[in-house]
Amino acid sequence: xxxxxxxxxxxxxxxxxxxxxxxxxxxxxxxxxxxxxxxxxxxxxxxxxxxxxxxxxxxxxxxxxxxxxxxxxxxxxxxxxxxxxxxxxxxxxxxxxxxxxxxxxxxxxxxxxxxxxxxxxxxxxxxxxxxxxxxxxxxxxxxxxxxxxxxxxxxxxxxxxxxxxxxxxxxxxxxxxxxxxxxxxxxxxxxxxxxxxxxxxxxxxxxxxxxxxxxxxxxxxxxxxxxxxxxxxxxxxxxxxxxxxxxxxxxxxxxxxxxxxxxxxxxxxxxxxxxxxxxxxxxxxxxxxxxxxxxxxxxxxxxxxxxxxxxxxx
Numbered sequence: 001x002x003x004x005x006x007x008x009x010x011x012x013x014x015x016x017x018x019x020x021x022x023x024x025x026x027x028x029x030x031x032x033x034x035x036x037x038x039x040x041x042x043x044x045x046x047x048x049x050x051x052x053x054x055x056x057x058x059x060x061x062x063x064x065x066x067x068x069x070x071x072x073x074x075x076x077x078x079x080x081x082x083x084x085x086x087x088x089x090x091x092x093x094x095x096x097x098x099x100x101x102x103x104x105x106x107x108x109x110x111x112x113x114x115x116x117x118x119x120x121x122x123x124x125x126x127x128x129x130x131x132x133x134x135x136x137x138x139x140x141x142x143x144x145x146x147x148x149x150x151x152x153x154x155x156x157x158x159x160x161x162x163x164x165x166x167x168x169x170x171x172x173x174x175x176x177x178x179x180x181x182x183x184x185x186x187x188x189x190x191x192x193x194x195x196x197x198x199x200x201x202x203x204x205x206x207x208x209x210x211x212x213x214x215x216x217x218x219x220x221x222x223x224x225x226x227x228x229x230x231x232x233x234x235x236x237x238x239x240x241x242x243x244x245x246x247x248x249x250x251x252x253x254x255x256x257x258x259x260x261x262x263x264x265x266x267x268x269x270x271x272x273x274x275x276x277x278x279x280x281x282x283x284x285x286x287x288x289x290x291x292x293x294x295x296x297x298x299x300x301x302x303x304x305x306x307x308x309x310x311x312x313x314x
Contacts, residue, residue: 110256
């Protein structure tokens, strides 16, 4: 815990934190109600998470937590603490199709042979073909899949799934064209909800780190304006998408190059020492979001919902 001075009543959380939590939870509760996730279900889920976080992250001097201390920290009854600690909950694993898709798009955007001089992803023929120069061979979708998957998955299987999800399409020349610069499919609930959880987890983790006064602080900024017209909202939305994709591509290109260099360095150390050493144990997540109340109001109107007068409470 940091030495930050926070004004609060003894035994009570800071009022400003409670206000922020109410704002944070409103869209989450809206999502939960939309999928029939009831309060009792959420309460049970929260109870297990409280116990797990207290157990794993709030021990004293690295000692194993007792059931009694976890009860003191969380307010969860001791019998429930014992039961929940005895339960084995499998950690969620990354779905294979999401892992493969993310790697393919990262390489498509970051590898020289799959993008043009402006850094845009090239439309890729399905299979390798000779260019007008007999000595040059055009990069293909097959080459991209081979780079990531080796012989594990046939390119046609991936392409059919991407077309279904809206990630890519084929143009009038039969080339594969990437619809988006990041793996955010138009269709496919499981794919979208995976990134929803991953990205919000990391964003909230960064904010929590900063609020606790931990150093170095994570970069976490936004631009906020109100009293804008619908035309202004649309213009800013287009600008956000354009600038956001530029930043994401730049970070992707650098991260891909550094990852390849790290893997080569780790392999060299392993070969020289004849032991398996993997110093590459860290991860990063850089995201950009854009929200406006105009789009939210339009969505609510299309659903037949009554629009709210105070959009700031949404």
